[in-house]
Amino acid sequence: QVQLVESGGGLVQAGGSLRLSCAASGRVFSSISVGWFRQAPGKERDFVAAISRIARGAYYKSYEDSVKGRFTISRDNAKSTVYLQMNGLKPEDTAVYYCAAVETQDPPREANSFDYWGQGTQVTVSA
Numbered sequence: 622q623v624q625l626v627e628s629g630g631g632l633v634q635a636g637g638s639l640r641l642s643c644a645a646s647g648r649v650f651s652s653i654s655v656g657w658f659r660q661a662p663g664k665e666r667d668f669v670a671a672i673s674r675i676a677r678g679a680y681y682k683s684y685e686d687s688v689k690g691r692f693t694i695s696r697d698n699a700k701s702t703v704y705l706q707m708n709g710l711k712p713e714d715t716a717v718y719y720c721a722a723v724e725t726q727d728p729p730r731e732a733n734s735f736d737y738w739g740q741g742t743q744v745t746v747s748a
Contacts, residue, residue, distance in 0.1 A: 623648045623722045623737040630718060630742030633710055637746070641705040643720030643739060650701040651675060654728035656735060657694065657705045659716035659744075666719065670694040670705060671728035681727060688714075710746045717741040 629641040643655060656671035672694045673681040682694055691709040696702070703720060719742075721735035729735070 623653060625720050625722060625737055625739035627718065627720050627739040627742040630744045632745045632747065634747050635711055637710050638706070638708045639710065639744060641707065641718055641720075641742060641744075643703040643705075645701045645703070645722060648722075648724070651698050653722045653724055654726065655696065655703040656721045656723075656728050656730075657703075657718060658721060658732055659714075659718045660741075661716040664716075666732045668730040668732070669718070671730065672696050672703060673726060673728055676726055683728070683730065707744070710744075712746045712748050714744060715746050716744060718744050 624646045626644045629639060633639055651674055654673045657669040658666045659669050660666040668685050669688055670684045670692055693706040695704045720739045722737040723735045
């Protein structure tokens, strides 16, 4: 079992920044890959970014096209935490953001491929 707790959401003006955190417990953190997803009201839960567990000394990162160049995913294995740094926020980034974990090397982009989920944190970007 993996327990995930997100934090760092809030209200920010367009162009501003937030850093989301996803703290994990219950499993060896280095063995899991972690993804961030978001869900706006009335919409499906969409992929945002993901980071793999380490392999050959490096992490594999992937991003949804609309956040490339604005969002950065990273992990601190010593703190069992994954971060999502969000810069240049836009009103269309408004959603509940969830982190999710799976015990595979390469994280998928499909929400139903992840086994563990946090409770979500609200991000609201005003125009």
